[in-house]
Amino acid sequence: MYKLETRAVSVWYGNYQALKGVSLALERNQVLALIGPSGCGKSTFLRLFNRMNDFIEGFRLEGEVLIDGENIYAPQVDPVHLRRRVGMVFQKPTPFPFSIYENVAYGLRLQNRLPESQIRERVEHALRQAALWEEVRDNLKKSALMLSGGQQQRLCIARALAVRPSLLLMDEPTSALDPISTAKIEELIHELRQHYTIVIVTHNMQQAARVSDMTAFFYMGQLIEYGRTKDFFTNPQHPETIRYITGRFG
Amino acid sequence: MKKKVFAVAGWSTFLVLIGLTVFLFREGLPALYKFPQPELVFAVHPANPVERLSAEAVRALAEGKADWAAFGGPARPARLVHLANLDRYLPAHASAAETQRVLADLAADTAILLALPAPLLPNAAKPISVTWQGWRELFGSAHWSPTYEPLPRVGVWPLLVGSLWVTFIGLVLVVPLGLAMAIYVAEFLPRTLYYPIKVLWEVLAGLPSVVVGFWGLVVVVPVVKSTLQLSAGETAFTAGLLLGWITLPLMASLVEEALQAVPRLLVESSYGLGATRWQTILRLKLPYVLPSIATAALLSAGRILGETMVVLMVSGNAPLLATTPFQPVRTLPATLAAELGEAPIGSYHYHVLFFLGALLFLLTLTLNLAAYAIQSRYLRAQTLG
Amino acid sequence: MRYKAVTSVPKRWVEGLATALITLISWVALGALGGVVAFLLYKGAGVLSWAFFTDLPRRGMQSGGIGPALVGSIYVTLVAIGVGSLVATAAGAYMSEFATSRRIVRFLEFLINTLAGIPSVVYGLFGLALFVVALGLGASILAGGLTLALLSLPLLVRNAQEAFGAVPKALKEASIGLGASELQTFFRITLPIALPRILTGLALATGRVLGETAPILFTAAVYYLPTYPKGLLEPTMLLPYHLYVLVTSGVDIRQTYPMAFGTALTLLGLTLAFTGLAAYLRFRLKRHYRV
Numbered sequence: 001m002y003k004l005e006t007r008a009v010s011v012w013y014g015n016y017q018a019l020k021g022v023s024l025a026l027e028r029n030q031v032l033a034l035i036g037p038s039g040c041g042k043s044t045f046l047r048l049f050n051r052m053n054d055f056i057e058g059f060r061l062e063g064e065v066l067i068d069g070e071n072i073y074a075p076q077v078d079p080v081h082l083r084r085r086v087g088m089v090f091q092k093p094t095p096f097p098f099s100i101y102e103n104v105a106y107g108l109r110l111q112n113r114l115p116e117s118q119i120r121e122r123v124e125h126a127l128r129q130a131a132l133w134e135e136v137r138d139n140l141k142k143s144a145l146m147l148s149g150g151q152q153q154r155l156c157i158a159r160a161l162a163v164r165p166s167l168l169l170m171d172e173p174t175s176a177l178d179p180i181s182t183a184k185i186e187e188l189i190h191e192l193r194q195h196y197t198i199v200i201v202t203h204n205m206q207q208a209a210r211v212s213d214m215t216a217f218f219y220m221g222q223l224i225e226y227g228r229t230k231d232f233f234t235n236p237q238h239p240e241t242i243r244y245i246t247g248r249f250g
Numbered sequence: 251m252k253k254k255v256f257a258v259a260g261w262s263t264f265l266v267l268i269g270l271t272v273f274l275f276r277e278g279l280p281a282l283y284k285f286p287q288p289e290l291v292f293a294v295h296p297a298n299p300v301e302r303l304s305a306e307a308v309r310a311l312a313e314g315k316a317d318w319a320a321f322g323g324p325a326r327p328a329r330l331v332h333l334a335n336l337d338r339y340l341p342a343h344a345s346a347a348e349t350q351r352v353l354a355d356l357a358a359d360t361a362i363l364l365a366l367p368a369p370l371l372p373n374a375a376k377p378i379s380v381t382w383q384g385w386r387e388l389f390g391s392a393h394w395s396p397t398y399e400p401l402p403r404v405g406v407w408p409l410l411v412g413s414l415w416v417t418f419i420g421l422v423l424v425v426p427l428g429l430a431m432a433i434y435v436a437e438f439l440p441r442t443l444y445y446p447i448k449v450l451w452e453v454l455a456g457l458p459s460v461v462v463g464f465w466g467l468v469v470v471v472p473v474v475k476s477t478l479q480l481s482a483g484e485t486a487f488t489a490g491l492l493l494g495w496i497t498l499p500l501m502a503s504l505v506e507e508a509l510q511a512v513p514r515l516l517v518e519s520s521y522g523l524g525a526t527r528w529q530t531i532l533r534l535k536l537p538y539v540l541p542s543i544a545t546a547a548l549l550s551a552g553r554i555l556g557e558t559m560v561v562l563m564v565s566g567n568a569p570l571l572a573t574t575p576f577q578p579v580r581t582l583p584a585t586l587a588a589e590l591g592e593a594p595i596g597s598y599h600y601h602v603l604f605f606l607g608a609l610l611f612l613l614t615l616t617l618n619l620a621a622y623a624i625q626s627r628y629l630r631a632q633t634l635g
Numbered sequence: 636m637r638y639k640a641v642t643s644v645p646k647r648w649v650e651g652l653a654t655a656l657i658t659l660i661s662w663v664a665l666g667a668l669g670g671v672v673a674f675l676l677y678k679g680a681g682v683l684s685w686a687f688f689t690d691l692p693r694r695g696m697q698s699g700g701i702g703p704a705l706v707g708s709i710y711v712t713l714v715a716i717g718v719g720s721l722v723a724t725a726a727g728a729y730m731s732e733f734a735t736s737r738r739i740v741r742f743l744e745f746l747i748n749t750l751a752g753i754p755s756v757v758y759g760l761f762g763l764a765l766f767v768v769a770l771g772l773g774a775s776i777l778a779g780g781l782t783l784a785l786l787s788l789p790l791l792v793r794n795a796q797e798a799f800g801a802v803p804k805a806l807k808e809a810s811i812g813l814g815a816s817e818l819q820t821f822f823r824i825t826l827p828i829a830l831p832r833i834l835t836g837l838a839l840a841t842g843r844v845l846g847e848t849a850p851i852l853f854t855a856a857v858y859y860l861p862t863y864p865k866g867l868l869e870p871t872m873l874l875p876y877h878l879y880v881l882v883t884s885g886v887d888i889r890q891t892y893p894m895a896f897g898t899a900l901t902l903l904g905l906t907l908a909f910t911g912l913a914a915y916l917r918f919r920l921k922r923h924y925r926v
Contacts, residue, residue, distance in 0.1 A: 050812060057736070084814030094809040096824060106823075107813040156809070163814060252818055253733050259722050260729030263746045263792065266785055270757070273764040430657040431664060438654055439661075447665075449914040454668045456839075456910045458846025460875045461899050464882055465671050498664055528650040549752065556754025558849040559875075563883060583756040583849070590760070590853050595768055607760040611753060618752035622745070 003028040003197045004049060004167060005066040011044055011221075014058035018044045021063070022223045024216060031189060031198045033212035033229065035205060037244065040218040042201045046169050049199065050086040051079040067167060084110070087160030091172045093152035095144035100136050103144045103155055107163040122162050129195075130158035131188050150181025157188065161196075168192065170200040174207070186211050205245060209233050217241050274611055277604035282384035286402050286598035290332075291368050293375035295360040298323045302379045305387065305401050311363055312400065324360050331356055332365035334399040365400040388605065394569035394580070396589065396599045404602050406609070408571045412486060412579030413555055416565065419490025419575050420497060420554040425547050427494070428501030433531060435502070436509035451499035459496070463563030466492045471564055478576060484566035486575040492564060493554045501550045508542035509535055541628035548621035552614045558583040582610045672907075675900045682897030691861040692872075697890045701898055707776065707864050707871030708845060711855055714780025714867070715844045719787045720837055726788075727795025732821055744796075751789035756849035758786045763853045774870040779855025786850055787840040794836030798829035835916040842909030846902060848875040858884075874902050 002025040011019040019041045026032050034042040047053045048065050051072065064071050072082055084107070096103050104123045108114055114122075123140075127133040132154040136147075144155055153173060160168065170189075174182040189198060189211045202208050208215055208229065215232040217225045217240075225232070225241045236242050292308070294300055300323045303311075310316040311328035319325040331339070331353075339352050349370065356362055357372040364375055371377075382401075391405025435447055470492060475483030512535050520530040536543075566578020567588065580588075586603055593599035690700025726743075734740045762782025772778040802825045810820040856876040864871040881895040 052808070052812065055811075080814055080816045082814075083812060088809075088812035090805060090809060090812070092805060094803075094805040096806060096809070097828060106810070107815075110813070110815050110819060159809075159813065256725050256729040256733050259725030260734065260743060262722055262726055263743060263750060263788060266788065267746055267750055269765065270753070270761045273761055273769075274757070277764055427660055427664065430660040434657040434661040438658065445918065449911075450665050450668065452839075452914065453907065453910050454665070456842055456846070456906060457668075457671070458848070458875055458902055458906055460846065460848045460878050461675070461903050461906075462671070464878060464895065464899050465674065467882060469674065495664065495667065526647070526650060528653055552752050556756065558754070558756045559879065563879070583754055586756050586760065587849055587852055590763070604760060604764070607757055611757050614752055614754055614757075615749065618749060622748060 001069045002026060002066070003030070003068065004199075005064075005069075006045075006048070007064040007066070009045075009048065009061065009063035009065060011041075011048070011053070011062075012058070012060040013056055018221055020221045022218075023063075024223060024226050026197065026199070026214060028197050029193055029195075030213040031193050031200065031211055032214045032216060033208035034199065034201045034216050034218060035203075035208050035244075036218035036224075038203075041221040042216075042218045043171055045218065046171055046199060046201050049167060049169055050083050050088055052083075052088070054079060084163050085165050086167045086169060087163065087165035089153070089156050089160055089168070089170045089173045092176045093149060093156050095147070095152050095155055097143065097145060099141045100144050100147070100155060101140040104159050104162050106159060122164075123158075126158040126162035129161050129192065130154045131184065131191075132158055148181075150177050150184060153177060153181065153185060154188070157185070161192075166197065168196045168198045170198065172201050172203060175203060182207075205233075217244060219244070270611070274604060274608040277601060278608040279601075279605070281388065281404070281598070281601040281605035284384070284598060284601060285380075285382050286404075287365075287400065289367050290365050290400065291371055291377050292380050292400075293357075293364040293366075293371055293377045294323070295357065295362055296374065296376045297360050298376070300378060302381060305380060305382050308363070308365075308380055308401055309403075318361065326361040328363045329356075329359060329361050330363045330365065330400070332400045333367075388602070392571045394585070396593075396602060402598065402602075406582075406606065408569045409580055409582050409585050409606065411571055412565070412569070413581040413583075415486035415572055415575045415579055416489045416493065416561060416581055417551055417554045419487055420494040421547065421551055423491060423494030424497050424501050424550050424554070425543075428498050428546070428550070429505060429543065431498060431502040432505035432509060436506045437527065437531060448503070451503060454496060455499040457496060459557060459559040460563075462492055462496055463560040466560060466564040480576055482566060482578060484564055484578050486565055486572060486577065486579040489561045489565035489579075489581075490554075490575065492560050493557050496560075497550045497553050500553060501546045504546035504549070505539060505543055508539040512538050541624050545621040545625045548617050548624070552617035552621075555581075555617070556583055556610065556614050558587045562587055582606055582613075586610070672903065675896060675903055679896035679900030682893050683900060687897055688901070692859070692877075692894070693861075697894065699894075701872075701874065701877060701894070701901065703861060703863050704872040704874045704877040704898070705901070707855075708874040710776050710864060710867075710871065711780045711783065711851065711873060712841060712844050714776060715783035715787060716837060716841055718781060719784035719791055719840065720833075722784070723788055723791030724795045724833060726792045727797075728799055728821060728826075730792070730796045731799035732825060733817065747789045747792055751793075754849075755786055755847055756852075758782055759850040759853055761785070762850055767854055772868060774853065774855055774857065775868045776855055776864060776871055777867040779851040779873070780867075782850045782854045783844045783847060786847065787844055790840050790843070791836055794839075795829075795833055798832035798836070799825055801832065802828045831916065831920050835913050835920065838909050838913035838916060842906045842913065845909070846875055846906050848879060851876060874898060874905075878902060 005025040007023050009019055009022045010017065022045060034046060036042050044053060049067065049072070053059050061073055065073055067086070096106060098106070101123055104126050105119050108119050108122055124133060127136065132151060135151065144152065147155060174185050177185070186207065189200065192198060200212065212229045215227065215229045216223055219240050225236060225238045233245065236245055292303070298318065300318065300321050303321060307321055311318070312330040314327055317325060317327040339356065340349060344352070350372070353370060354372045354374065357364065357375045364371065387404050388406050391403055392407050393403040393405045394408045395403040435444065439447060466488065471483035471488055473483070474480065474485065474488045516534060516538070517530060520534045525533065561581050561584040565581065565584065567580050567584065568578040569580040569585065570577070572579045586607055589599070590603050593603055687700045688705055689702045691702055693699030730740050730743055759782060762778060762785070766772045766778035766781050767774055806824055806828070807820055810824045811817070815823065851873050855870055856873045857870040858880060860870065860872050878895060878898045881891045881898060
C-alpha cells in the first residue's frame with residue numbers, strides 16, 4: 001500500500017481550475033519534492049493532504065486523495081483529526097508568542113489527555129529530532145520569539161513532530177532562511193526520512209535534487225513529469241521539464 | 251456547536267437595528283392617527299347645531315379668534331370650559347354634587363364648549379366629534395406646545411428649524427476649521443508630535459457633552475451675549491459654536507487619514523513638476539480627497555444633528571420658529587430629552603416624541619447612508635484608477 | 636543655464652501665511668480644550684474631597700456630596716461594559732473568524748456603521764420602549780446599563796473585529812495545521828494575542844459610557860434619590876444627569892455652582908482617565924509589535 005496516493009485529482013477555486021487530473025503515488029519513508037514555477041499548483045497539491053484548502057472560498061475537489069489507503073475527503077473523515085496525523089511546516093517560521101516549551105507542547109495539549117511528564121518527554125524528543133535540543137535545553141521557558149530565524153523554523157518542525165504525525169508536509173521551508181540554516185534543515189530532512197514520509201515544495205531545484213527521493217514537476221495545474229530524483233534531473237523526459245530545469249522559464 | 255453562540259452575537263447588531271426601527275415606528279406612528287385626548291369628550295349646548303369641529307376650529311373658538319357662526323352655530327363667541335380652567339368656576343375642594351351643579355349651569359349657555367372627561371359631563375350637553383389630522387398638526391403648524399389645553403400643538407417645524415440652524419452653524423465652523431487642522435497635521439506637524447496630537451483629538455472628542463454644555467453655559471454664553479449685544483446668550487449660534495468645536499476631531503481625523511492615503515507616486519509627480527507644498531495640497535491632494543471631505547462633512551452633520559446635552563444647556567430651549575441663528579431655539583433631540591420624562595407612557599405626547607425620534611433617526615440615517623454611498627463609490631474608483 | 640525660481644516671492648509669502656493660519660487654528664482648537672480643563676480644575680478642585688465623593692447631597696444639593704451619583708454611575712457602567720464586552724467580543728470574533736462568507740461580514744460591517752451614526756438620544760428612546768416598558772424593567776440600573784451596552788456595541792464590535800484580524804494569519808494557520816479546531820485556535824491563540832487591543836477598546840468605551848447623559852435620562856436616572864442604590868432594578872442618581880440637574884434646575888442655581896464644578900471635574904477626571912488609559916495602552920501595543 002502506498003503511503004499517499006492521488007487519483008485523477010482536480011481542484012477548483014470557484015471557476016478557476018488549480019489542478020487538472022493529477023495522479024501519483026508515494027511509498028513510505030520517501031521524500032517527495034514538488035517543483036514548478038509560481039502558480040503552478042504545487043502548494044495547492046501539498047495542502048490537499050491536510051485539507052487546509054477547505055478554508056478557501058469556492059474550493060471544490062474531484063478525484064481521490066488517499067493516505068494509507070484511506071480517502072481523506074470521504075464525508076466521515078474529521079479534518080481536525082486528520083491534521084493531527086499530518087504535520088505541516090510553512091514558508092515563514094510561525095512561532096507562537098509563548099515559550100519554546102509551550103510552542104512544542106501546543107499540539108500535545110490539544111488532546112488534554114497526556115500527563116505533564118509525558119509531555120515533557122515528547123517535547124524533548126521532538127526538539128532532538130529537529131536538531132534544536134542542544135541549543136535550547138537550558139532556555140525552554142524563554143520566549144520563542146527570541147530565537148533566530150533558522151532556530152524558529154526548526155522549532156516549528158519540532159512543534160509539528162511532537163504530535164507524531166506519519167506524514168510531514170513542508171511548504172518551501174527554507175525560502176526565508178540564510179544558507180547555513182538552510183543546510184541544517186536539509187540535513188534534518190535527510191535524518192527525518194527514517195521515521196517520516198515527507199512532501200516538500202521547493203522553488204530551489206538544487207535543493208530538490210539534494211534532499212528528495214522522488215520529484216514531481218507541476219506546470220499550470222498539471223503534473224508534467226514524476227520520477228526518481230536521480231533520473232529526473234539527469235534524464236528528464238518531457239520537453240517542458242527540460243525547459244524548466246534548464247532555466248528557460250519559472 | 252459552540253460556534254452558534256458567536257453567530258448569534260454576530261447577528262445581534264442586526265437585531266438591534268431592526269428592534270430600534272420597529273419600536274420607534276411602533277410608538278411613533280400613532281402620533282399620526284391617534285386622538286390626543288381620548289378620555290375627553292367635547293360637547294356643546296343641545297341647541298347648538300354644530301355636530302363636528304376640526305382641531306383648528308376648536309382652537310380658534312378657544313382663543314376667541316372666531317365665533318360659533320363661522321362653523322354653523324349661533325353668532326356668539328365660544329366659552330371654553332375644560333379641566334385646566336375649571337378652577338375659575340369652582341371653589342377649591344368642591345364636592346361631586348357641587349361640581350355637577352356648576353357644570354349643569356354652565357351647560358345652559360348656548361355658547362359653551364365643554365371639553366371634559368365623560369363622568370363630569372352634564373347630561374344635558376350634546377357631544378360633538380372633533381377631528382384630528384395628525385399629519386397636518388405635525389407638519390402644518392409652526393407652534394410646538396404639546397401640553398396645551400384642550401388640544402396640544404405639535405407642529406414640528408420650530409424644532410426642525412432649530413436643528414437646522416444649529417447644524418448649519420456647526421458645519422460652517424467644522425468644515426473649514428477641520429480641513430485646516432487636517433492639513434496641518436498631515437503636512438506640517440513635526441512627526442514626533444503626531445501621536446500626542448491624535449490623542450488630544452480623541453480627548454476632545456470624548457469630552458462628556460454635559461461637561462461641554464456646562465462650560466458653555468458658564469463661559470461661552472455670557473461672552474456671546476456681550477459680544478453680540480443680545481438679550482440672552484443662549485442661542486442656536488452658541489450651540490452651533492460649541493458643537494462644531496467638539497466635532498472638529500471627527501472631521502479632521504477623517505480628512506487627515508485621506509490626505510495621508512494619497513498615493514506617493516502622485517505626490518512625487520507633483521513635486522517633480524516643480525509644484526510647491528501648498529500648490530500640491532491645493533491642486534492635487536484636496537481635489538483627490540474631495541469625496542472623503544464630503545463624507546466627513548456628512549458624518550459631522552449627523553453627529554451635530556443628534557447632539558442633545560450641549561443644546562439643552564446653551565440653546566435657550568425655546569420651541570419657537572427662529573428666523574436667525576441668534577435666537578433661542580429648540581432642537582429635535584433636545585425636545586426628546588426635555589419632555590420625555592414628563593410624558594406619561596402611552597399618551598399622545600409620548601407618541602409624538604417617539605415620532606420625533608423616528609424623524610431624527612431617519613434624518614441621521616440619510617446622512618450616514620449618503621456618506622457611506624460616497625465613500626464606497628469613490629473609494630472603488632480610486633483604487634481601480 | 637540658470638533656472639529662475641518658478642515660485643515668485645509674493646507666492647511664497649502667501650504660503651507662509653497659510654501655513655501660519657492653519658497652525659494657529661489647530662493649536663487654538665486644542666488650546667480651548669486645555670482651557671476647559673484648566674477652568675474646571677480651578678473652580679472645582681477646591682470642592683473635591685473624600686467627603687465630596689462619599690457624602691449624600693444635602694440642602695437641595697447645595698452642599699454635601701455626590702456619593703449616590705458616583706456609585707450609580709459605576710454600577711451602570713459595569714452593567715454596560717460587562718454585557719457589551721461579551722456580546723461585542725463574540726460578535727467581533729464571528730465577523731473576523733467564524734463567518735462563512737465575505738458578503739455576510741461586509742453586510743454586518745455596514746450595519747455597524749449605521750448603528751454608530753445613530754444619536755445617543757435615539758438609543759435612549761429605544762431603551763425606554765424596550766427595557767423600561769416592554770420588558771418591564773422600569774427605570775433601573777439594569778435598563779440604563781443595557782441601553783448603554785447597545786450604544787457602545789458599534790465601537791466595541793469594530794474594535795474586537797480589528798483586534799482579531801490583526802493576529803497574523805500565519806499563526807492561526809499553524810495552529811490549524813497542528814490539528815487544532817477553529818474554536819481551539821480562537822481561544823488558545825487568537826484571543827490571547829488580541830486581548831490587549833480589546834482591553835484598549837473597553838477602556839475607551841468605559842470613558843464614553845461614563846459621560847453619556849441622553850440614554851440614561853429616561854432609563855435609569857432619577858432626579859433626587861439620596862441613598863445608595865440597593866439593586867439592579869432600582870433607579871439611581873447618575874453623574875452626568877446630576878451635573879445637568881445642578882446647573883439647570885434647582886431653586887437657586889448660583890448656590891449649587893460649587894457642587895456643579897466639583898461634579899463636572901469628577902466626571903471629566905474619570906473620562907480623561909479612561910481615555911488616557913486607552914491611549915497609553917495603544918501606544919504600548921504599537922511598541923510591542925514593532926519588535
